[in-house]
Amino acid sequence: MSRQEAAEQYALALKRGQKYYKNAVNQGNYPYPQVLDEILDESMSAGSVEIGLVSIPSETIVGTRSAGRRAAFAGNFMPLLGEETEFAMKWMSLCEAHLSDEGIRDPIRCYEYLGRFYVAEGNKRVSVLKSYDAPSIPGIVTRILPVYSDDPVIQRYYEFMEFYPLCSLYQIRFSKTGCYQKLQKAMGYEKDHVWSTDEERAFLALYSRFQSAYTRLGGASLPGTVSDALLICLQVFSFQELKALSSDELRKTLESLWPDIKSGVLPSAISVSTAPESKEKGLINKIIGIARPDHLKVAFIYAYDPQVSAWTRAHIQGERELAKELGDKVSIQEYWALDHDYERAMTNAVEDGAELIFATTPQMIGVCRKIAALNPSVRIMACALSQPYTGLRTYYSRTYEAKFITGAIAGAMAKEDRIGYISGYPIVGVPAEINAFALGAQMTNPRARIDLLWSSETPDPLVELLERKITVISNRDATDPKHAHWALDWGTYRLREDGSLQPLALPCWDWGRFYVQVVQSIFSGAWDALGKNQEKQAINYWWGMGSGVIDVQFSSELPIGIRRLAEHLVHDLRGGWFDPFCCPILDQDGVQRNDGSHSFTPDEIMRIDWLCENVNGHIPAPENLRPEAVETARILAIHPENN
Numbered sequence: 001m002s003r004q005e006a007a008e009q010y011a012l013a014l015k016r017g018q019k020y021y022k023n024a025v026n027q028g029n030y031p032y033p034q035v036l037d038e039i040l041d042e043s044m045s046a047g048s049v050e051i052g053l054v055s056i057p058s059e060t061i062v063g064t065r066s067a068g069r070r071a072a073f074a075g076n077f078m079p080l081l082g083e084e085t086e087f088a089m090k091w092m093s094l095c096e097a098h099l100s101d102e103g104i105r106d107p108i109r110c111y112e113y114l115g116r117f118y119v120a121e122g123n124k125r126v127s128v129l130k131s132y133d134a135p136s137i138p139g140i141v142t143r144i145l146p147v148y149s150d151d152p153v154i155q156r157y158y159e160f161m162e163f164y165p166l167c168s169l170y171q172i173r174f175s176k177t178g179c180y181q182k183l184q185k186a187m188g189y190e191k192d193h194v195w196s197t198d199e200e201r202a203f204l205a206l207y208s209r210f211q212s213a214y215t216r217l218g219g220a221s222l223p224g225t226v227s228d229a230l231l232i233c234l235q236v237f238s239f240q241e242l243k244a245l246s247s248d249e250l251r252k253t254l255e256s257l258w259p260d261i262k263s264g265v266l267p268s269a270i271s272v273s274t275a276p277e278s279k280e281k282g283l284i285n286k287i288i289g290i291a292r293p294d295h296l297k298v299a300f301i302y303a304y305d306p307q308v309s310a311w312t313r314a315h316i317q318g319e320r321e322l323a324k325e326l327g328d329k330v331s332i333q334e335y336w337a338l339d340h341d342y343e344r345a346m347t348n349a350v351e352d353g354a355e356l357i358f359a360t361t362p363q364m365i366g367v368c369r370k371i372a373a374l375n376p377s378v379r380i381m382a383c384a385l386s387q388p389y390t391g392l393r394t395y396y397s398r399t400y401e402a403k404f405i406t407g408a409i410a411g412a413m414a415k416e417d418r419i420g421y422i423s424g425y426p427i428v429g430v431p432a433e434i435n436a437f438a439l440g441a442q443m444t445n446p447r448a449r450i451d452l453l454w455s456s457e458t459p460d461p462l463v464e465l466l467e468r469k470i471t472v473i474s475n476r477d478a479t480d481p482k483h484a485h486w487a488l489d490w491g492t493y494r495l496r497e498d499g500s501l502q503p504l505a506l507p508c509w510d511w512g513r514f515y516v517q518v519v520q521s522i523f524s525g526a527w528d529a530l531g532k533n534q535e536k537q538a539i540n541y542w543w544g545m546g547s548g549v550i551d552v553q554f555s556s557e558l559p560i561g562i563r564r565l566a567e568h569l570v571h572d573l574r575g576g577w578f579d580p581f582c583c584p585i586l587d588q589d590g591v592q593r594n595d596g597s598h599s600f601t602p603d604e605i606m607r608i609d610w611l612c613e614n615v616n617g618h619i620p621a622p623e624n625l626r627p628e629a630v631e632t633a634r635i636l637a638i639h640p641e642n643n
Contacts, residue, residue, distance in 0.1 A: 017078030034063030259390035277526035321512025398544035402507035407440025427636035452617025456629035
């Protein structure tokens with residue numbers, strides 16, 4: 001490379017530096033590289049550690065160790081001094097070396113603090129390499145350790161430092177905690193797996209192409225990082241699938257998941273539908289001309305054998321009711337994934353022309369996201385609660401309403417003031433059910449205490465409750481109301497002194513009512529009207545007793561006075577005139593959760609992670625669950641960001 005070419009490169013770099021400087025000044029921003037000595041004081045540092053030679057991402061080199069050469073560079077490390085200066089001559093000599101056979105060999109020396117790099121030696125080398133948009137620059141790095149605190153930035157950085165011995169790529173930085181272990185899982189690695197050099201290179205190659213596609217789609221305007229977006233994609237498509245895509249295919253794949261990318265980094269990502277659309281709304285949709293089909297191909301995906309799974313039987317019963325209610329307006333096909341090959345089952349459904357797919361268990365949510373991304377014209381509903389995925393919709397029921405009623409019944413019937421409660425999984429929405437039951441019991445019996453056990457943690461919770469001499473017990477809900485039987489495994493009951501069972505009440509589901517109303521909403525145009533903001537928000541259906549999807553069956557043996565009270569509560573809950581959580585509430589630690597003056601939002605109810613003061617028990621950690629319960633607890637975690 002000739003001196004003339006080096007001079008031309010300097011002139012171009014000088015223009016970039018002057019432009020950056022001018023824009024920064026006009027916008028009231030600092031126009032020079034940051035100076036670490038001016039940012040950091042002794043109270044902010046917990047020491048330092050030498051981490052050796054690192055391939056530093058160029059965009060993370062943001063400043064200098066000291067202020068000595070500050071005025072020579074703009075904040076983007078482009079030069080600011082004239083072309084006749086000694087500085088410019090040295091810059092041009094380095095430029096000649098860079099493109100010669102010799103190249104710039106010596107690594108820079110710098111300090112790293114919170115993932116950003118500050119040059120101690122080699123400012124002009126950085127400037128030359130950045131002028132050619134080099135993606136990375138080799139450097140010998142000293143890491144400055146920040147003092148540990150509860151600051152989210154510090155929390156995320158400490159997670160990065162824990163991850164760094166496993167993978168030394170500084171490009172991988174997340175805007176939320178808990179993501180590094182999610183990345184290990186998404187890559188198919190054990191949590192303590194150390195990445196090989198080949199694995200790091202392969203990931204970096206995909207990362208570079210992904211970053212280009214992300215930037216082209218406007219990712220720079222989002223508050224998250226490239227790593228955030230890539231992790232979302234890796235939770236839908238495998239690394240090998242993404243790696244095999246061409247750059248154009250990768251961009252299209254990212255584009256198909258763009259709503260999920262945006263909802264993953266923006267607040268208020270979930271829109272909750274708490275009740276079916278009204279008939280009046282459907283009439284309005286008809287008048288304004290929203291397109292409405294007159295026939296629908298519906299697919300149901302099942303994961304468990306109905307001979308042994310009451311959950312599957314309940315959804316099959318709902319499917320039958322849909323067929324009976326809507327007749328030849330729907331064509332229904334069942335697809336079975338008893339081997340848990342959900343992708344094969346859903347792909348078959350799409351290939352057979354399914355226009356609406358109901359995935360009946362939460363474990364299918366990952367495959368639902370993938371199928372939705374690949375087939376945006378197919379409506380997909382996954383049976384899960386509070387999931388922030390915009391390409392599909394999720395559905396569940398507000399079972400806490402029914403639990404409040406059975407709690408009120410249990411409180412009135414518990415002569416010993418102790419009530420047993422058997423819960424299933426410590427997942428989103430379940431603590432709300434427990435607390436609603438406890439509040440109902442407290443309403444009819446202020447002395448009532450709830451002994452809480454978990455079937456996903458305790459081998460035989462019913463036996464343990466009986467050994468505690470507890471006679472009023474709340475057990476599982478009936479997922480199949482038309483075929484439920486009063487027994488020790490179902491509903492709320494009292495054990496008489498002679499050992500016989502006195503059934504009291506049974507919360508039950510009616511999936512048929514839900515499926516009919518959802519399909520009718522598609523015919524009326526209400527589905528599309530509800531989804532007009534789906535580009536920005538995920539849609540979760542969380543219907544309550546007013547929709548008929550959840551109800552309570554009363555035993556004929558329930559005392560008449562208690563039954564009349566319970567029926568009044570049902571009436572008020574169905575009408576939306578009563579809120580179980582709008583009352584004074586103290587938790588187990590004596591913290592006031594509500595002074596009785598306001599209602600909780602749907603998201604606040606779903607994400608309850610505390611228990612009422614009259615509950616004896618705890619919310620178990622995932623590692624304490626039986627192995628078969630861990631995956632469900634992970635998918636429907638109360639705090640997914642910590643999962």
